Amino acid sequence: MQQQEVAKEPVKLGGFDYLIGAIAIALTVFQIWHGLAAELSAPVFLPIHLSWVLVLIFLVKPTFKKDGSPNGLYLLGRGLDFICALIAVWAGYRLSHFDYDDLSFLLDGLGNVDLYTGTVLIVLLLEATRRTVGWVMSLIAILFLAYGLWGNLLPDEFASKGFDLQELIRFHIFSTNGVFGAPLAISAGVVFVFVLFGALLQVTGAGQFFIDCAFAIAGRYRGGPAKASVLASAALGSISGSAIANTVTTGALTIPMMKKLGYKPEQAAGIEAAASTGGQIMPPVMGAGAFVMAQFTGLPYSEILLVSIAPAILYFFCTLLYVHLMACKLGLKGMDNVEKVRVVVKQGWHYLVPLVLITVLLLMSYSPVLVGLAGCLAIVLAAFSRRKTWVKFSALLEGLRDGALMILPISAACATAGLVVGVVGQTGIGLQFTQALLALSGGYLWGAFILIAIAAVVLGMGLPVTAAYIVLSVMAVPALNEFGLPVLTAHLIVFWLSQTSNVTPPIALAAFAGAGIAGASPMKSSVQAFKLAFGFFIIPLMMAYSGLLWRADETAFDFTVAILATIGLIISFACGVEGRLVNRLSPMLRVVLLAIACLMLVHNPVLRISALVALAGIMFWDWKKGKADD
Template identity: 85%
Template sequence: MEHQAPPTAKLGGFDYLIGAIAIGLTLFQIWHGLAAELSAPVFLPLHLSWVLVLIFLVSPSFAKTAPKPIYHLGRGLDFLCVCASVWAGYVLSSFDYDDLSFLMDGLTSIDLYSGALLLCLLLEATRRTVGGIMSAIAILFLAYTLYGDVLPEQFASKGFELQEVIRFHIFSTNGVFGAPLAISAGVVFVFVMFGALLQVTGAGQFFIDCAFAIAGKYRGGPAKASVLASAALGSISGSAIANTVTTGALTIPMMKKLGYKPEQAAGIEAAASTGGQIMPPVMGAGAFVMAQFTGLPYAEILLVSIAPALLYFFCTLLYVHLMACKLGLEGMTQVEKIGAVVRQGWHYLVPLVLITALLLLSYSPVFVGLAGCLAIVVAAFSRRKTWVSGAALLSGLRGGALMILPISAACATAGIVVGVVGQTGIGLQFTQALLALSGGYLWGAFILIALAAVVLGMGLPVTAAYIVLSVMAVPALNEFGLPILTAHLIVFWLSQTSNVTPPIALAAFAGAGIAGASPMKSAVQAFKLAFGFFIIPLMMAYSGLLWRAEETGMEFGLAILATMGLIVAFACGIEGRLVNGLKPGIRLFLLAIAGSMLVEQPLVRIAGLLALGLVLLWDWRRGRPTPASQTPGL
């Protein structure tokens, strides 16, 4: 799932208390997932209250440094917020929804105060874990709800009273306790916990070892292994930043030793790690939100996402290969055989096969996640050499709870935005404005939505950016005749770009920290490597790249080939290299071939593919240049 790396700040004497509260939250979530005895109006306030308590204990009030002593003003405010979170959670979970008098007579003073207090606590917790921009966006939307009637007519809405706002966003399933938080508290939590258990049981290292065994001996081996490892781990963890830190700690130093520049190594890892969030079977928190928004089975989303995800990693691997050719790099001379690696850790594949099969069989995602957690623990204890200690398992339970904190805070706050769109009708106005600005052209709307995704991503996590953008932009894409799943997948993919797009590219910045590189140069490299996030959604709109029942196999196959042709022609035209360096005329010809792939006429695409094939054959017959240097074994 999409999340920030778990907080690591030491809290002195409170560290054990935080660990106990975090493990308690995990056990509560497991119990609810198995028993499901609590209704949503009871479970969600308890979950959010628990999350808020942990956030205020873990994150300091003002400075991002070690927490102050208990007598410090900031620490005192933290404990005041903890007490307020517990009280508000108790009041809201005890609210009697069967007594409909609150709809006629209004909320009581206690209910009104507790609802307003929870909103304030949530916005402050979001500021601490996600950033001030997310809180500011929610405040702006709430202000629009309260004062929309004073705006010019083209932007105006009915002004709602404070009690109406609190009742809608707190005492209903339309705001804070809407679909985003429900998904985060249910499905997302168990898969975050699954990812945490993968790390503490050693399964994560197994996937990295497999990637090096498969790709290490080829040109730019560690870089290609980084892409494969990030695809495997990111498909489960769903966090670009956590994925970058986890796999990058091993792959980035090896890439630098092979000959890649520090910013190139950081960019490769960031682009590959970000791709993990669009890779089945898990695809991050946003995919489960998509299932809720579209009303489609998760299995259907999973199946149609396989081909685009593989094309993204094909795109990234191609760029890595071209970069290695440009630098004259070779592969590693000493690589462990894949058979030996698999023999040592094949049992770690069983949980992945299990969760994929259960998802395809349309079992409940919560059940699938819990089954995966149990399976990874059983797998670890199935062989004596991979046993883990009880302390390690407790660390996994603690880590899973801490990693969910920014996700739940972001989803609850995003629920406010979704609620405002529904309460005020601003979504229709946005759709009309987008259609007008695009001039009625799909490509114009696509560019505007991509720009909005990049801007939103500067301050929002990927899942929150997707939620906000989907409620505003998907109706506009539907107006252009795109099916609802296609529209949502386009927005979902474009929302990923914030991790690799300057000036704020969090995954690239995380990679730069490991590589000792310039953050901005690393972001530029990551953006270039991850251009598939823009090209592949464009092909979703203009071709049959997403398999649908009415499509023939030939149409789907041509869409795949056209997308591959677009990727190859565009990348080689920009980089100026196939196997050998290319002159400007050939580069322009390749870019023209890339443009032909966007034409929806099959004959034009076939002609473009034939032309690309002739260029590839011509370059291959020129022979391979002598490497600049032979790289020693790593």
């Protein structure tokens, strides 16, 4: 759930506020009812959900903006929007009432009305995706659909059978292989309730409580606001699942405080972007992609949650280390008049109950949909459990509305990603991509890793994280499996690399959002964010080359060495690049630290332990020198 996926920005609803609010709240009520009753089958529920989403998109995202467009043109566009919304309702009705028990459509083909329905729905979906996610996602889907239609015209190395429109619509619309496949099913079911949970956290004041806790814990230390930003983003980003939403929400408070303390504007923006992006890999809720991963791998979400804890903590350790080194170089101190932790916790401890509840229930392998709904109920009850945290009924309605509006780009992106996944399955292009990747990598895992990382960054320039992960996983995971990596390890590597687009120049949307708040250069901010978030590249490498993901066939010793080696890699690399431990480091010592970092990648316990001992010796020697050169 990234970028435009769940961006918690003020939604300008024009003159249709009440209409849109009513439709959005009705969608949320429908989703809650379905989550509790589960009386509708997927072929009925998913078309209703998608048509509802399309209606809202065409109403919320007008063809022409009111500001800057002639009044007549704006009204004409609104009329077109209403027509598209009505067509979406009609298409949803037709599909939800389609008789799948009558197999004549497989033998004789679709009737004209159903063929038109499927074609129009794809067109509406691509346009809705363009409005909410961007034209790149729609263009990628169009290219894949074109390959499905005319792949037989390409050279033999890239050719496919080539399918006619009848076969394409039947496969992608009237089955569970395309638009109504796993990505949309996960978005409409699991992701919606957790997005709603995040919306309710904000309107009840729980989000502010987590920010206050972060400042109470880290505010008094060197570079306090920056460290508090990292901790707050770890907590809130896990729930919101959106790097941009997290950057905007927490950054509005933390970025000005970082600037006031002495951080440069681009540094403040980069810190917030790197920390907020990390929220999407932090359990218990790791964004929409993690739930899609559970569907793709066939593994329980609780298993994904458990193996992700250690890498996520290591990522935030990496970011905190860079923040600390940056504060040391700038000579920054902590904040004054920081509230004590016990005082903050005493005032809002009841907000921790919903988070603990959903974590425990997920670990107990309860249905994620029911867990999310239980969390939503728990956060409302928590708010009303103490008189001073009561919220107005209008605020709860706002949360219900925001939950529906925040799911719009997610569902649109997932439905469109389903088209890409469907074409890959229908044409077999995934096998060709795997073979090409293996050939280009020269048979080396590190070569494939670099190629996949580049592909992830390029895809992420125009796609939300979830969509980038879905597209890349169906193409790249089989290649990683060929190198002997387990399925879950391969998926987590791709999932982590898919996050990098938020912080990697030249298009780093989370960094750009932070730059807007900080009044900084977007490109300089993205460079800072990339440096701070280098754990997104290093930790997946350690997943591939060590036992960083604890598996049943792995010993506690191997796992411990892998954790320590990753910590050593982070410290030696960061300090080598920044040129500082306690004191400023000589060029020779920086080279030694970078060499130690490379040794940590070698999957040899003896070599890694030797490198760790050498690193510990350097750190002790530098600490004994004191701080004479500060």
